[in-house]
Each structure stands twice: as structure tokens, then as C-alpha cells.
Amino acid sequence: MTEFTEETKARIEALLKQYPVKQSALLEVFWIIQSEFGWLSKEAVRWAANVCECSPAHAWGVATFYTMYKHAPTGRFLLQFCQNVCCHIAGAEDIISIAERKLGIKAGETTSDNLFTIVRVECIGACGSGPAMLVNDDFATDVKNNSLVMEQGIGLNEERLDKIIMWCKDRAAKFPQEPKRDPLGGITGAIHGEPHSLDFAPPPPALGVKATVVESGVSIIWKIAPEVTALTVERKNGSKWEAIGNPSTKDKEFTDTTGKAGSEYRIITTSGENRTRVSFCFSAAAKPK
Ligand code: FES
Structure with missing residues (x-):
């Protein structure tokens, strides 16, 4: 595995000290690793199992249970299209086909410039705004004021999908590297604005x-x-x-x-x-x- 930065090592070390049972930190350790390397390799999962003092089999079971952990490198913008019932009824298949045609790849593939990966996922909890998708960790069915947005009851269509794809391309041109976000610092808002903008969820109180x-x-x-x-x-x-x-x-x-x-x-x-x-x-x- 590529070496961690000193900052990441220190962060994981500090994190582990906060748990009487190190295994309890496994999800957060995975999250930190994924934020540094972009995905979780088997080697990374084994490393996490070692520092969290649990078996590699247990760590692998956890890593593969949660779909937010990636097990292969993806493009910079991971477009996750919901294919579950509500979105399906609202036209998810049409939207997925349109995205595949526009980007020249099939679901599960990455564009040759490494900018986009398309995947099909199950319900993302946005059933009232289907067909819905996530761009990386953010809900997106439209672009407004230069931000990805999802408005209640308004799902994706071809026009809105075009805007989202264009937004991603503009962002890639403006920021050759995705500004780093704190992997444990918030729930949403990763790419709506800049890191540490106010749309990050506040951390819990003491x-x-x-x-x-x-x-x-x-x-x-x-x-x-x-x-x-x-x-x-x-x-x-x-x-x-x-x-x-x-x-x-x-x-x-x-x-x-x-x-x-x-x-x-x-x-x-x-x-x-x-x-x-x-x-x-x-x-x-x-x-x-
Ligand atoms: S069915 Fe698509 S978000 Fe729930």
C-alpha cells in the first residue's frame, strides 16, 4: 500500500486512543484511508484490521457491507444512479441510458480521462425526488447558483443531467485537484461549496x-x-x-x-x-x- 502521510498516521493514532476497544474505530479508519487513497484496497483493509486489532475477515466483511466504501479506483466524479423502485418508476433507466450515451461508458466503467465513473445503486433515500443520483457524496438532481442541488419532488431529466455533467467538468477545470475534505468532518456539502464552508454539518457536542x-x-x-x-x-x-x-x-x-x-x-x-x-x-x- 502506498505510504500514509505523517498527518494521516497521526490522525489514526489519535483516533484509536479514543476507543477503549480499537475495533470500534474501524469505520472511521476506513473513511480516513479512503479519503487519502480514493478507495480501499485489500491491503488497506488488512492494514486497518491490524491497527484496529480485529481479524482481516471481520474487517473485510465490514468494508464490503457498506456501499460507501469503494473497492476499486473510480473517476473523480462517481455518479451513483439509483435504480430502485421509486426511481425506476420515475424513469431511472432512461436517465442511466442517457448518462451512458453522453459519457460513452456503461455503468461500472470509468471515462478514459478518469473524470467520471457511473454506477447503479439501490435506494439512496431520495425517493420523493427521483430519478435521483449522488455525485460522490452529494445528492444532485440539478445545478443552481453554481452548486449541486436536489429539490423536493424534482428528479433528474436530460437537461438537468447535462447541467450536472457540465458542473463537474467546470469544477475539474477550475480545481485540477479536488479540494481535500475532512473525511470525518461532516455529512454533506463536500462539493457544494469549498471545504469548511458553512454547509458542513456541525460536529456533535461534548x-x-x-x-x-x-x-x-x-x-x-x-x-x-x-x-x-x-x-x-x-x-x-x-x-x-x-x-x-x-x-x-x-x-x-x-x-x-x-x-x-x-x-x-x-x-x-x-x-x-x-x-x-x-x-x-x-x-x-x-x-x-
Ligand atoms: S428509490 Fe431511488 S432514492 Fe429511493
Whole structure:
């Protein structure tokens, strides 16, 4: 397997430390590998099994269960056409044939310039807007304001498909390399705008936040998602919240030396430029004797 970048190795290492059972990180490790190499080779799956301390057979079963993992290199734009019932009734076969004709390839093939791969997939959860497709990870049945969009109840037709193909070609001309996206940083919006634009879903808030009165003040603990890049602990002062510390993302505990039983805290996490919802507020409880 081609070597990982140092950044990716460090990221996987940090990720694995967050799970008491390393196997739990398998899906995310696959996702990071795929974002670096574009697909998951058997060798990569074996490597992931090794670092996640599970059997290669288990890792392979997981990698092949989820269709979002690719097992062969694809073109830069993977056009995934839904062929399931609702889309079929709405004309998916016609649209797939039109795409095949326009790009000069059959489903399962890649254009010679490596720009497009066409695949048939089962329901992508856009049944009310069929026939529907994904361009890489994004729903797309039209192009508006220079972005891929999918509007409720409006499926693909030849004209809209032309616009999507043209959008992909324009993007390839404008960005010879697809701008890198954070593989764990969001759910949608990968190529609607630039990476880290506001259409990325915010990361989850800090979870399992607890505060306990200890000898040196109030000890606060939490758990955060791997994509969190900064966190702030705040304490309530009257009706206002005041920042009292910025622990690092590696920290798992913060002590408020001036805190006492009854103090209220909350944690705010951010990922890149995106701020999450605040964590639950709570009062510090006295430590049971
Ligand atoms: S049947 Fe095509 S998205 Fe559900």
C-alpha cells in the first residue's frame, strides 16, 4: 500500500486512543484511508484490521457491507444512479441510458480521462425526488447558483443531467485537484461549496459531561468526537456564561480551582470554523463519601 502521510498516521493514532476497544474505530479508519487513497484496497483493509486489532475477515466483511466504501479506483466524479423502485418508476433507466450515451461508458466503467465513473445503486433515500443520483457524496438532481442541488419532488431529466455533467467538468477545470475534505468532518456539502464552508454539518457536542467537587475545586470530565479541534469550558456567573478554560482536545479533564458545589458549567466545542451546540448545563455535585 502506498505510504500514509505523517498527518494521516497521526490522525489514526489519535483516533484509536479514543476507543477503549480499537475495533470500534474501524469505520472511521476506513473513511480516513479512503479519503487519502480514493478507495480501499485489500491491503488497506488488512492494514486497518491490524491497527484496529480485529481479524482481516471481520474487517473485510465490514468494508464490503457498506456501499460507501469503494473497492476499486473510480473517476473523480462517481455518479451513483439509483435504480430502485421509486426511481425506476420515475424513469431511472432512461436517465442511466442517457448518462451512458453522453459519457460513452456503461455503468461500472470509468471515462478514459478518469473524470467520471457511473454506477447503479439501490435506494439512496431520495425517493420523493427521483430519478435521483449522488455525485460522490452529494445528492444532485440539478445545478443552481453554481452548486449541486436536489429539490423536493424534482428528479433528474436530460437537461438537468447535462447541467450536472457540465458542473463537474467546470469544477475539474477550475480545481485540477479536488479540494481535500475532512473525511470525518461532516455529512454533506463536500462539493457544494469549498471545504469548511458553512454547509458542513456541525460536529456533535461534548458528551458525558460531568462535574464533581474535589479537594482542589470542581473537576469536569467529558468526551468529544474526533473532529473537534477546540473546546471551551464556561461557568455561569449570574445570568451570564464566562469562559474559564480552553483545554486541549487531548485533555479529558479540567479543574476549576474556584468552583464549588452548585456551580454550573457547559462545554462548547468547535471543529474548524464550525461551532457545535453547547453541551448540557449542570451543577457540580458533592463527591459521595
Ligand atoms: S428509490 Fe431511488 S432514492 Fe429511493
